[in-house]
Amino acid sequence: xxxxxxxxxxxxxxxxxxxxxxxxxxxxxxxxxxxxxxxxxxxxxxxxxxxxxxxxxxxxxxxxxxxxxxxxxxxxxxxxxxxxxxxxxxxxxxxxxxxxxxxxxxxxxxxxxxxxxxxxxxxxxxxxxxxxxxxxxxxxxxxxxxxxxxxxxxxxxxxxxxxxxxxxxxxxxxxxxxxxxxxxxxxxxxxxxxxxxxxxxxxxxxxxxxxxxxxxxxxxxxxxx
Amino acid sequence: xxxxxxxxxxxxxxxxxxxxxxxxxxxxxxxxxxxxxxxxxxxxxxxxxxxxxxxxxxxxxxxxxxxxxxxxxxxxxxxxxxxxxxxxxxxxxxxxxxxxxxxxxxxxxxxxxxxxxxxxxxxxxxxxxxxxxxxxxxxxxxxxxxxxxxxxxxxxxxxxxxxxxxxxxxxxxxxxxxxxxxxxxxxxxxxxxxxxxxxxxxxxxxxxxxxxxxxxxxxxxxxxx
Numbered sequence: 368x369x370x371x372x373x374x375x376x377x378x379x380x381x382x383x384x385x386x387x388x389x390x391x392x393x394x395x396x397x398x399x400x401x402x403x404x405x406x407x408x409x410x411x412x413x414x415x416x417x418x419x420x421x422x423x424x425x426x427x428x429x430x431x432x433x434x435x436x437x438x439x440x441x442x443x444x445x446x447x448x449x450x451x452x453x454x455x456x457x458x459x460x461x462x463x464x465x466x467x468x469x470x471x472x473x474x475x476x477x478x479x480x481x482x483x484x485x486x487x488x489x490x491x492x493x494x495x496x497x498x499x500x501x502x503x504x505x506x507x508x509x510x511x512x513x514x515x516x517x518x519x520x521x522x523x524x525x526x527x528x529x530x531x532x533x534x535x536x537x538x539x540x541x542x543x544x545x546x547x548x549x550x551x552x553x554x555x556x557x558x559x560x561x562x563x564x565x566x567x568x569x570x571x572x573x574x575x576x577x578x579x580x581x582x583x584x585x586x587x588x589x590x591x592x
Numbered sequence: 593x594x595x596x597x598x599x600x601x602x603x604x605x606x607x608x609x610x611x612x613x614x615x616x617x618x619x620x621x622x623x624x625x626x627x628x629x630x631x632x633x634x635x636x637x638x639x640x641x642x643x644x645x646x647x648x649x650x651x652x653x654x655x656x657x658x659x660x661x662x663x664x665x666x667x668x669x670x671x672x673x674x675x676x677x678x679x680x681x682x683x684x685x686x687x688x689x690x691x692x693x694x695x696x697x698x699x700x701x702x703x704x705x706x707x708x709x710x711x712x713x714x715x716x717x718x719x720x721x722x723x724x725x726x727x728x729x730x731x732x733x734x735x736x737x738x739x740x741x742x743x744x745x746x747x748x749x750x751x752x753x754x755x756x757x758x759x760x761x762x763x764x765x766x767x768x769x770x771x772x773x774x775x776x777x778x779x780x781x782x783x784x785x786x787x788x789x790x791x792x793x794x795x796x797x798x799x800x801x802x803x804x805x806x807x808x809x810x811x812x813x814x815x816x817x
Contacts, residue, residue: 376679435806439798441757444771444791451775452784455599484809530754536665540764547668551675560679563672567664574663582659 375559382561386553390562393549394569400467400545401532401573407471408531409524412478417508419479420486430479437476443537445469450541466538474531481523485516521588529581533574546570602785609777609786616773617793623759623769626687627694628752634695635702639740640732642707661700667761669693674765690762698755705747709740746808753801757794770794 419430437445450465460468489512497507539548550566638658645651661669670693677684684692713736721731741748763772774790 373680377676435799435802436795438802439795440791441760441771441794443760443763444787444794447771447775447787448784448791451778452600452787455784456595480806480809487810533663533665536667537761539667547665547671551671554675560676563676567668567672570664570668571660574665575659578659578663 377560377564379559379561382553382557382559383565386550386557386562387565389549389553390546390565390569393544393546393566394573396463396543397535397545397569397573400463400470400535400538400543403467404470404474404531404535405528407467408474409478409528411471411475412480413482413513415475415479416482416486417513419483420508420512421504434476434479437473438480442469442473442531442534443540445473446537446541462538462541462543465541466535466543470531470534470537473534474527477527477531478524481520481527482513482516485520486512488519489515518588522585525581525584529574529577532577536570546573599784600788602783605781605783605785606789609774609781609789612773612777613770613786613789613793616768616770616790617797619767619769619773620756620759623687623690623762623767624756626691627698627759628755630691630695631698631702631755632748634699636706636737638699638703639706639710640737642703643710644732658700658703661696662704664697666693666697666758667764669696670761670765686762686765686767689765690767694755694758697758698751701751701754702748705744705751706740708747709744710736712743713739746805749801749808750805753798753805756798 415430415433419427421427446466446469449460449469450462453459493515494507494512497511498504502510535545536547538545539551542548546566546569550562550569553562553565554560638654641654642651642658645654670690673684673693674686674689677689717735717739718731721735722728726734759769760771762769763775766772768776770790770793771787774786777786778784
């Protein structure tokens with residue numbers, strides 16, 4: 368394999384010029400989806416953990432089942448069920464919605480478990496003291512227990528959010544036009560591997576800052592040993 | 593209700609596709625049996641290098657390697673290797689493409705875990721071992737690595753769970769693992785029951801690991817409080 372051919376197949380400037388709008392459009396979808404999934408998943412997960420703290424047996428049971436199932440089943444399987452199986456029971460959704468919903472549910476399951484561990488780790492006296500000053504249960508939860516719990520959960524939660532945002536690439540399997548799918552179809556159309564390189568660069572531009580942020584939170588909010 | 597039973601939990605179809613799915617499950621286990629040891633070994637190497645390398649440029653190269661392969665979604669790596677290498681004149685077998693793609697990703701993840709583990713072993717351990725006459729390699733092998741591994745066991749298990757779930761990505765390059773055969777069976781029978789059955793198999797396989805992890809995580813967070 369000579370150098371000239373390598374440049375032609377992987378770093379072809381003409382191909383870059385033709386296809387960069389596709390890649391950028393894909394990047395926008397990836398960022399949008401990653402952002403929506405992170406917000407939905409973390410909020411739902413935190414809410415579930417708070418509901419579980421109410422310690423109503425049946426509710427807790429369903430929350431634990433939800434969290435266990437979605438942590439055990441691979442996210443790609445969840446996406447496939449929502450996208451390919453649900454239309455059979457007259458529930459159809461777009462690739463974007465299916466990917467968003469699946470990944471949000473998976474993230475919510477992990478976030479619930481992490482937040483719950485954080486809530487349990489806050490000494491009981493904190494909630495009792497808060498209640499005895501006259502705060503309601505929800506007030507003591509929101510203003511006393513959860514803020515203390517969150518400090519402990521920041522690092523594992525950030526790592527999980529990062530892992531899930533990278534899973535947005537799974538959307539390509541159901542035809543979502545995110546960065547991987549767009550570079551793959553540009554590759555087939557152009558018969559050249561340059562779009563794959565562009566897509567890889569796009570992923571790095573999006574995710575390297577996220578990975579670095581994760582590294583920073585890990586040292587900043589280190590779990591006490 | 594009837595519709596859901598008919599399409600998701602169709603026992604007749606379960607019965608018919610069970611042999612195919614079992615063959616897929618076998619492939620999933622086979623893949624896991626290759627990629628997990630490869631990931632652990634390469635990760636251990638990366639972890640040891642990150643605590644032993646002193647030269648600035650070498651540390652920089654290593655950090656770049658780790659961050660690049662943590663930033664690229666694993667599905668992207670897989671597609672890149674499988675569809676990109678033919679442009680280099682290489683025709684990799686599917687299995688090799690999957691193993692290389694997963695190794696690049698897993699070595700970074702396992703590497704970071706092993707690094708954290710090795711850093712958690714007090715320096716006195718190494719110094720004491722060295723002063724008894726063990727070489728630095730012997731110290732690493734018999735003193736530091738065993739303690740490090742024990743300290744990060746929950747993270748290692750958690751990452752291994754993710755690796756098993758990650759084998760579903762191999763379906764994207766038509767590797768006949770559990771998810772892929774379930775998808776093929778779905779198109780064959782015009783009924784999504786096989787995918788639901790695959791989800792149930794994953795659940796049965798991985799749920800015990802999820803439970804174990806919950807317990808370990810609570811001990812880690814709740815133990816001190």
